[in-house]
Amino acid sequence: MNDERPTPADYRWHRPFPTRWHDNDVFGHVNNTIYYAAMDTTVTSWLLGRAVGPQAGSDASRSDVAAVSWGYGMTDVQGDPAVVIASSCRYFASGAFPDTFLVGLRVDRVGTTSVSWGLGIFRESDEELLATGTFVHVFVDRVSRRPIPVPPAIRDRIGAELVADA
Amino acid sequence: MNDERPTPADYRWHRPFPTRWHDNDVFGHVNNTIYYAAMDTTVTSWLLGRAVGPQAGSDASRSDVAAVSWGYGMTDVQGDPAVVIASSCRYFASGAFPDTFLVGLRVDRVGTTSVSWGLGIFRESDEELLATGTFVHVFVDRVSRRPIPVPPAIRDRIGAELVADA
Amino acid sequence: MNDERPTPADYRWHRPFPTRWHDNDVFGHVNNTIYYAAMDTTVTSWLLGRAVGPQAGSDASRSDVAAVSWGYGMTDVQGDPAVVIASSCRYFASGAFPDTFLVGLRVDRVGTTSVSWGLGIFRESDEELLATGTFVHVFVDRVSRRPIPVPPAIRDRIGAELVADA
Amino acid sequence: MNDERPTPADYRWHRPFPTRWHDNDVFGHVNNTIYYAAMDTTVTSWLLGRAVGPQAGSDASRSDVAAVSWGYGMTDVQGDPAVVIASSCRYFASGAFPDTFLVGLRVDRVGTTSVSWGLGIFRESDEELLATGTFVHVFVDRVSRRPIPVPPAIRDRIGAELVADA
Numbered sequence: 083m084n085d086e087r088p089t090p091a092d093y094r095w096h097r098p099f100p101t102r103w104h105d106n107d108v109f110g111h112v113n114n115t116i117y118y119a120a121m122d123t124t125v126t127s128w129l130l131g132r133a134v135g136p137q138a139g140s141d142a143s144r145s146d147v148a149a150v151s152w153g154y155g156m157t158d159v160q161g162d163p164a165v166v167i168a169s170s171c172r173y174f175a176s177g178a179f180p181d182t183f184l185v186g187l188r189v190d191r192v193g194t195t196s197v198s199w200g201l202g203i204f205r206e207s208d209e210e211l212l213a214t215g216t217f218v219h220v221f222v223d224r225v226s227r228r229p230i231p232v233p234p235a236i237r238d239r240i241g242a243e244l245v246a247d248a
Numbered sequence: 249m250n251d252e253r254p255t256p257a258d259y260r261w262h263r264p265f266p267t268r269w270h271d272n273d274v275f276g277h278v279n280n281t282i283y284y285a286a287m288d289t290t291v292t293s294w295l296l297g298r299a300v301g302p303q304a305g306s307d308a309s310r311s312d313v314a315a316v317s318w319g320y321g322m323t324d325v326q327g328d329p330a331v332v333i334a335s336s337c338r339y340f341a342s343g344a345f346p347d348t349f350l351v352g353l354r355v356d357r358v359g360t361t362s363v364s365w366g367l368g369i370f371r372e373s374d375e376e377l378l379a380t381g382t383f384v385h386v387f388v389d390r391v392s393r394r395p396i397p398v399p400p401a402i403r404d405r406i407g408a409e410l411v412a413d414a
Numbered sequence: 415m416n417d418e419r420p421t422p423a424d425y426r427w428h429r430p431f432p433t434r435w436h437d438n439d440v441f442g443h444v445n446n447t448i449y450y451a452a453m454d455t456t457v458t459s460w461l462l463g464r465a466v467g468p469q470a471g472s473d474a475s476r477s478d479v480a481a482v483s484w485g486y487g488m489t490d491v492q493g494d495p496a497v498v499i500a501s502s503c504r505y506f507a508s509g510a511f512p513d514t515f516l517v518g519l520r521v522d523r524v525g526t527t528s529v530s531w532g533l534g535i536f537r538e539s540d541e542e543l544l545a546t547g548t549f550v551h552v553f554v555d556r557v558s559r560r561p562i563p564v565p566p567a568i569r570d571r572i573g574a575e576l577v578a579d580a
Numbered sequence: 581m582n583d584e585r586p587t588p589a590d591y592r593w594h595r596p597f598p599t600r601w602h603d604n605d606v607f608g609h610v611n612n613t614i615y616y617a618a619m620d621t622t623v624t625s626w627l628l629g630r631a632v633g634p635q636a637g638s639d640a641s642r643s644d645v646a647a648v649s650w651g652y653g654m655t656d657v658q659g660d661p662a663v664v665i666a667s668s669c670r671y672f673a674s675g676a677f678p679d680t681f682l683v684g685l686r687v688d689r690v691g692t693t694s695v696s697w698g699l700g701i702f703r704e705s706d707e708e709l710l711a712t713g714t715f716v717h718v719f720v721d722r723v724s725r726r727p728i729p730v731p732p733a734i735r736d737r738i739g740a741e742l743v744a745d746a
Contacts (some may be wrong), residue, residue: 100266102285103292104445113436114664115616119268122613126269127346166612170668179289180296270611280498280600281454284447336502348506432598435624450644451600458601461679512628532632567628 087211088172088202093186095246097124098206101179110174118169121201121215124185129164133241162230164219167196171215175205182206189244190238195229196220253377254368259352260410263290264372276340283379284335290351291383295330297405306389328396330385333362337381341371348372352409355410358403361395362386387397419506419543426576428565429456430538433511449545450501453533456517457549461496463571494562496551499528503547507533507537514538521576524569527561528552551556584672585672585709586700591684592742595622597706599677609674617666619699620711629664629737660728662717665694669713673703679702685741690735693727694718 090096099120107113177183184206191198199217203212223230256262265286273279350372357364365383370376389396403410422428431452438447509515516538523530531549536542555562595617605738616675675681681705687698697715702708721728 098266099268100264103289104267104285104439104447105545106440107539108438108442109661110440113620114667115436115613115620118613118616120269122611123269123345130346163607165674166667166671168670169612170666172666173664176663178292270605270613273602274604274606274608275495276606279454280501281447281450281602285452288445289449329441331508333448334502334504334506336500338500339498354528411632430598431600432596434597435621436617451602459678480683512625 086214087216088186089211090184090186090202090204090209093188093200093202095128095187097127097185097187099183099203100125101177101181101183101186103179105177108232111178112181114171114173117171117173117203117213117215120183120185120203121169121171121199122166124187124201125171125199125217125219128187128244129236139151162224162233164197164221165227166217167220168218169216171213173213175212176214177203177205183212186207187244189240190216192232192240192245195231197232197236197240252380253353254380255373255377256352256368256370259354259366259368261294261353263293263333263350263351263353265289265351265369267343267347267349269345272345275289276330277352278347280339281336283381285336285363285368286349286351287335287381288332289385290321290353290367291365291385294297294353294410295402328387328390328399330363330386330387331393332383333386334384335382337379340377343369343378349378350375353410354380355406357401358398358406358411363398363402364404418546420546422516422518422536423545425520425534427445427460427519427531429459429517429519431455431515431517431535432517433509433513435511441479443510446503446505447536449503449505449547450502452515452517453496453501453531453537453547453549456519456533457531457551460519460576461568487491494553494565495551495554496529497559498549499552500550501548503545505545507542507544509535509537509544510527515544516541519576521572522548523576524564524572524577525565529564535542571576584712586712588682588686588700588702588707591698591700593685595624595625595685597621597681597683597701597721599675599679601677604677609676610679612669612671615711615713618681618683619667619669619697619715620664620703622685622695622699623715623717625743626685627734628631639661640723645722660719660722660731662695662719663725663732665718666693666716667714669711670683671711672709675710677702681710682707685742687738688714690730690738693729695730695734695738715727716741721727 100114101112105112105116179185182205184204186202187206188200189197190200197219199219201215201217202211203213203215205212221232221236222228267278267282271278271282294357348371350370352368352370354366355363356366363385365385367381367383368377369379371378386395387398387402388394423547433444433448438443439446490522514537518534520532522530522532529551531551533542533544533547533549534559537544537548552561553564553568596640599610599614603610616648632745655718674703680703683704686698687695688698695717699713699715700709701711703710718727719730719734722728
């Protein structure tokens, strides 16, 4: 572990994540697993791109195919899914309902078949750093479930929107 | 079951409830249990009253006593908790991530020791009715856990803010 | 609400539901929404019938189509889903992690297109009644999402295994 | 990341973790965040030690103080809590409801104020490795929330029950 203490400005894209009453555990703090829900929801929201919204919601309810395809920001509904192969979180301070988290997203590395996401979770009201985390996705063929190259449309959007030092 | 189809205007207080990626089940719809999380969070948010926000969050992280006491909108940190004794939900349409729900809250009945809440869950983007629900709370002594009268401060706030036909 | 206080013997089928650490809320009790997860999981487990197990798990990971089709206890992978249109719960006592719940299932009514499930949630160790609940499913065409008759295979299994006074 | 592929025998203590219907996401696989719930529940269960069971459940429902104190296997209800400062997970294969996970627990390192837990998550039916993970706890003073030495009773139980090469 290093001593990095990022600020929201260290991330290229941000999303609010309001806490829920039962996110709090017996100690009155947001349970450690909820930070992964915040990261999972933020990465997926970015993958859904412009499709985010009620229409996307309607599409999403049709099938996981449509759900994944938006991730590519394409009309291709045959899109292949991305599978999480690793994740991690470091906790710096405790959040508690009714806090809203501010989640920052960037991409630390794009490999041949994988994307390494970097996330920062802050208390929206005062931007105190609560946690930092990582997610590693591998894109796989929807039938064979074997790794495939990162879809060009995703690679392009990442370069344009999320690379830390872009 | 009756055929009531309320609109947001039929509720006195409203709160957005953004969905999370994993709220969706295998069918790509928000799982039926999440609607209860939306109702649980909305009723609690109202009980937290003006204390909602980062300060409340900090207080909440101290103890459930403080957490409950806000519900009374009082500085009394000896406040007694409210326990859910019944809940119900009727489902009219399916929501799906990334929908944001708009949750409406009213009070259908205030008894000697209980409060019956009425809730409506709508898709925020088009205000389509997704579900209606009920929650019944009984206030109990924090030590004996036996029913006690609805705290006057709560009864007063309900009359001022939430009674359907107030 | 009536004063019925069922025992496990009042249900035809039973399933243990171990609690998880974060099922507990700030009061150290299992949160009210978790009882719906217990009912949702129990009804689905029964619908999965004999397919429950690792093979079913493997099948389930393929698609929601296969997942639903087991519900019918058929090899037909074109099976139509059942949608929850109503649910309710009454709470009699508090459970807390590390309790294991014992969930009892019966069928209170089988309509043309719907099934009304009755559930009882007990603490497994001493069989104290914690809650009773209901779920109402309507079977729908997987494409049109319009109600269809309860599949004969489901109707037959219910009559043989779950009807309260069978 | 290394290529370690542990088996249940590589862990000193084991606990089943049955999946729930809504643990499955839109792809019909257990969502990545649920693996953290499995680890969180397993570490806590071990900390609760012999107190696990209905009595523990009853105690747990009283306060977080009692809940934590069992962790120490002591009657001291003034016990200090352990806070998660880091966690991680690597995913090797997908689980799916109705799988039951078998979670293995060991301790990789005991520091002055911290404990580093190592976990393995397997499908109980065939013991296929699904994921490996880590949790790092720091024990803190319940009032000042500042780090304190690992309680002797915990250190002793770890040495006796969980050290990998003990």
